[in-house]
Amino acid sequence: MPSKTKGINAERELIHLFWQTNEWAACRIAGSGSSQYPSADILASNTKRNLAIEAKLTKDSSKYFSYEEIAQLKEFASKFGAEPWIAVKFKGENWKFLCLEDLQQTSNNFAINQDLAKTKGLGFDELIKEI
Amino acid sequence: MPSKTKGINAERELIHLFWQTNEWAACRIAGSGSSQYPSADILASNTKRNLAIEAKLTKDSSKYFSYEEIAQLKEFASKFGAEPWIAVKFKGENWKFLCLEDLQQTSNNFAINQDLAKTKGLGFDELIKEI
Numbered sequence: 134m135p136s137k138t139k140g141i142n143a144e145r146e147l148i149h150l151f152w153q154t155n156e157w158a159a160c161r162i163a164g165s166g167s168s169q170y171p172s173a174d175i176l177a178s179n180t181k182r183n184l185a186i187e188a189k190l191t192k193d194s195s196k197y198f199s200y201e202e203i204a205q206l207k208e209f210a211s212k213f214g215a216e217p218w219i220a221v222k223f224k225g226e227n228w229k230f231l232c233l234e235d236l237q238q239t240s241n242n243f244a245i246n247q248d249l250a251k252t253k254g255l256g257f258d259e260l261i262k263e264i
Numbered sequence: 265m266p267s268k269t270k271g272i273n274a275e276r277e278l279i280h281l282f283w284q285t286n287e288w289a290a291c292r293i294a295g296s297g298s299s300q301y302p303s304a305d306i307l308a309s310n311t312k313r314n315l316a317i318e319a320k321l322t323k324d325s326s327k328y329f330s331y332e333e334i335a336q337l338k339e340f341a342s343k344f345g346a347e348p349w350i351a352v353k354f355k356g357e358n359w360k361f362l363c364l365e366d367l368q369q370t371s372n373n374f375a376i377n378q379d380l381a382k383t384k385g386l387g388f389d390e391l392i393k394e395i
Binding site: 148152157158159160161162163164168170171172176178179180181183209211212213214 | 279283288289291292293294295299301302303307309310311312314340342343344345
């Protein structure tokens, strides 16, 4: 399966998780990554909280995000009154959700490895719990 | 140009209008009309108001919306804490924005004709004015 299709399927999996709660709704954003405007992969809402999510699937043990990518996610989230989140799914693991402060900053990008995802990441149920 | 491409270009035109204000952000929703979940074509926000928009371009003098289509837009908007709006662009005219109460209900659908769009529709500047 081409990696773009895998990515879209992974995003759809997240969309299902939100709708199945009956309290949350979610949608995939078209052209994320190619639009001239800041974007995210997914927007979710329960009317009280809005989440702007960048979702990544990986077979590797670390996933990297450029400064530009994170800046765009932040700007998009702020314009929509949404919380910016990173969703990452390592092979054989469940989705983990990290806030931007928990990403590991390197000299030229941001990184999440499997350990960081396990120690700092929230599971889906924790993400949507009332805070 | 295929009508799907024309539709996407029309949605992009609306997205530009929102971003150009510097106060509003907007995004196109992927798979609207084909997703198994309620959806809209566009979500826009200035953090105080969220708008869920179904956008239609037409060469005809009337545009029709099925009951199902309107019900889905309503449900999506309510889940996102957004106002549901119809954006319609008749050939040679500017975008007009109508709230659902202003659509004309027929025996088996909802309709907007050019007269209705002119008398009841808001221009873009009126739509985003503080209310």
